[in-house]
Structure formats: structure tokens, C-alpha cells
Amino acid sequence: MKEITHYELRFSAIGGQGIITAGAMLAEAVVQYKGLYAIHSPRYTAQVRGGPTKVDVIVDKNPIYFPKTTSVDYYLSTSEKSFRTYFQDIKEGAIIVLDSNLVEEFNDPKYRIYRIPLIETAAKEIGNVVTVSTLSLAVTAKLTGLLTREELEDFIPKRVPRGYEEINLKAVRLGYTLV
């Protein structure tokens, strides 16, 4: 993995989908395994369930001064409305991951776009839609190189609620093979 000096990520979704959790887990894991500094700031609208939400994550080699994103390197979204609402400050060349069932066709040569049926995969192939947090995290880890599969396999069982370890480990494995 190339050395990370500064990296900005955004996850947007509909409140309740579990994408905010993916951002939170990512920040915790890079602090724990890479010794990096990380922050994440969730934003909810007044309508917590069913409204557009996003979380911004900043990863840096040094302590982070300004705690807001200014140039996003990676953007994952599982909702058309949220994707559009929070499409700001996306850097040219950024990686964009879209839920292929929930976000409409989006093409722009300025970005590296991946379309993955995240929620459908979590619900049908893994067997529980709540694993979409872990699945998204694994996809992100693979695409950005921020965390290795071994690190995630160590982190996830400790982080998820008891009884959900196995199913989330399945999500990690699948996340790494989807892209």
C-alpha cells in the first residue's frame, strides 16, 4: 500500500441504511491498525430515518487541523437522492461507488465509477441487510488500500454486536471479491 498522507472519504445514504456506521468503523480501524489520525463527522437531516444522511471521513498521517472535507477522494452512495444532495467537493479522479439498484446511471470520465448492488448483496447473498455496513467498508478498504483484508477480519468481529460475527466476516470476504 502506498503511504497515506491525507485522504478524504464520503458515504451518503438514506438514514437507517447503516452507511454512517461504515464510515465510523473505517475511522476507528485506520486509527487502530495504521496508527493514522482519522475523524468522521456524520450529518443527519431532521428526518433521521428515511432522510438523506452522510458521513465524511478524513484520514491523515498528522493530527487533523480543519475537520471538514474540502476535496473528496472517495465517495460511496446507496441512494439517488443522497448521492445528488451531497455531490460536492468531489475531487477529479475520485473513486465513486454507487449502489447499482438504487442510484441512477451516472457517467463522467472525470471519475472512476463502480456500480455494485451493495444492499441486494447484503440481503440476499449474505442473508442480512444490516451487513451492508461491513460490506461497504470491505469494498472501500479494497478500493482505497486503506486496510488489508486481514486487518478487517481482525477488527470486524470485535466491533459488531455479539452473535453477528460470522455473518459480518462473510460480508468482509464478499466485499473483497465484489471489486
Place this chain on the structure above:
Amino acid sequence: MKKVVMPGNETVAHAAIAAGCRFYAGYPITPSSELAAEMSKLLPRVGGKFIQMEDEIASMAAAIGASVAGMKSMTATSGPGFSLKQEHIGLACMMEVPVVIVNVMRGGPSTGLPTHPAQGDVMQARWGTHGDHPIIVLAPAFPTEIYMETIRAFNLAERYRNPVILLLDEILAHTYEVVEVPEEDEITLEERKLPPSGLDRLDFYTYERHEGDPPLLPNFFQGYNFHFESLAHDEMGFPTTDPEKVAYLSHLREAKIEKHKEKIWKNESYLVEDAELVVFAYGSVARAAKEAIDRLRAEGEKVGLFRPITLWPFPDKPLKRAVGKKKVLVAEMNLGQMVYEVERVLRRDVATLLKADGTPISPVEFTEKLREEL
């Protein structure tokens, strides 16, 4: 030391517990609500008490009540709630009761911008309650600093027997960041001084002391004959209008903070020494300033930052010492508040970068403004 990722609101809660806080009364309000939620989880685990009161005035009163009974206590709120608490903040100043009040600043006035940051309450923190009164106000800017300043807030409250206000803003309160949580033996806790044993419990002059000292008030329910009073009072705490007695205690209340300013002040001077232009900024705004300063320094521009962590008492001497005759730019998320203090102390006009639209001042805005002023 262990690294934990948590938002400022939770950081304050964890630090308060570490500082010995065992009572919290509050009325939840965005963007401070997570602080109350976290206290409601943490306090029962350490044998403390959490109570959600019917409003902000009552919760301030409850926090004071717990403190006079001997507990380290805290309440937290935001803008509109802070306005309501002012009445009883004055009561705590008057009765000389240690208590910590957290105000997570959001856009105002009135209900304003509940989910957006601001720094519009810095003057209210100083002068919000009526009448002359001493107050200590702290404004940390970084995650670990929020933890340590929360502990310091409790220590100062206990040491000087006075309310201490901790100011955050929506950004600091809601951003999850890496907090370096110290071990128990890495922090120093202060406890309020109590009257020496063997005193006559029925003839005890509660508020009598040397100039500069806090009063040696006993905690409630210890058998002492004394009185807590919101009216101007004498050395035993009983109401009086005798000008000499009124002046005596009001002077002592001011003096206990004024005489110890040097010990209460805390600030950061960042690349100030050779700077031609110094930014004066506090709280989250100072973080954007630092980023801009680093960028400009990389281009060879001589800029620096003076960041007060103790806002009140105002760090007049440290500011004068750090800045001298250098150019100054005051940046704040309001339409100009601390700038008046800076100009008063430096006795000259300074440049400003002010913003009160619910969005933070970005490093780019800073860089542009600094270039203009250089």
C-alpha cells in the same frame, strides 16, 4: 494513554467522569444532546446521578444544589438553553458554588441554526448573567485538549469555588476524532477546600477569608450554621444592604479570580515569534487558521497564531507579550465579539475575518484573507 475515537460531546462526558463529576442535570438541546445521553450511560456505572429536568433553568438549579451538597456537578446546553441558565449562573457566582456549564455554540440569536456551528456566545459567557461577577471560560479546540480542559474546568471550579464555562461549537461537539485518553495517574484532580475541623459549627463565618482566597464553605448537612443567599450577604451568608459589607464580599469575589489570572490563563502561540501577521482565533476557527498558516509558511510567508484557550479572564498580558506591534487579524464565527477585547488591550484597530452564516471559516478563506493583509 489510550486512543479512542469519539465526538467532542462524548469526550466531555468521559473527561467529566474522570474529573470526579458525579451529578448531571440537563435538558437536552442540539448540538449538545449527546453529552447528556453519554452522561446518562456513564454516571450510573460510577454511582453518580443523572437527572433530566423540566427545563434549562431547573437543571442549572439542580446542578448547583448537588454541588452545595458536596458533589462535583455539571450541566450542558446550547445557545437558547444557555440564555435560560444565565439567571442561575449568577446565583452560583453569588453563592460561590463550583459548577461546570458546557455550552455547545450554535447559530443564533433565538433558536437560530440548531445544527450549525457559531461562536456567538463568547460575550454572553462573560456577561450573560446580570451584575458584576467573576467567571472563568475555557474554549478548547482539539480533541485531546477538550478532554484535558474539561478536567481543568472542574479543577478550577473547585479551586476558586466558582462556575466555569466550557465552550465548544457544533463542529467540535459532533466530529468523531482521536482522543488520547490519559490514564488515571496522568491527571491531577483538585478537591474543594473545606473548613478545618474543630471550628465552632454554630458561629462560623463562611465567607470570611483573605483577599484572593476562595471561601472555605462547608458542604451541606455537616452541622454548620450557615446560609446560602442570592441577595447581597455578609460573611455569614445572611442578607445585608450595609454598603461596607456589600463592597467587602463583592471585592473578594472578584479578587479570587483576578489575583490568580496568571494561573488560569492558558494559550497557544504558534509560529508567532518571527511572524509579521498574527491571527487571533479560538475554538474550531483556530484549527482552520493553523492549516492556512502552515500552507502560507510553506510559501515563505511569515504568519502565526495566538490562540487563547482561556477566554475569560481575558489573556491581556499574554496577548500583548506575544503580539507586540505586529499586525493582527481576529477571526471568529460571529459578527465581531472578542475583537473588541483585542482592540481594547492592544489600543489599536485590527483586521477581522468574521463569518456568521452557519458555516465554518475554511482554510482557503483564511489563506486569501491573510494574503490580502500581508
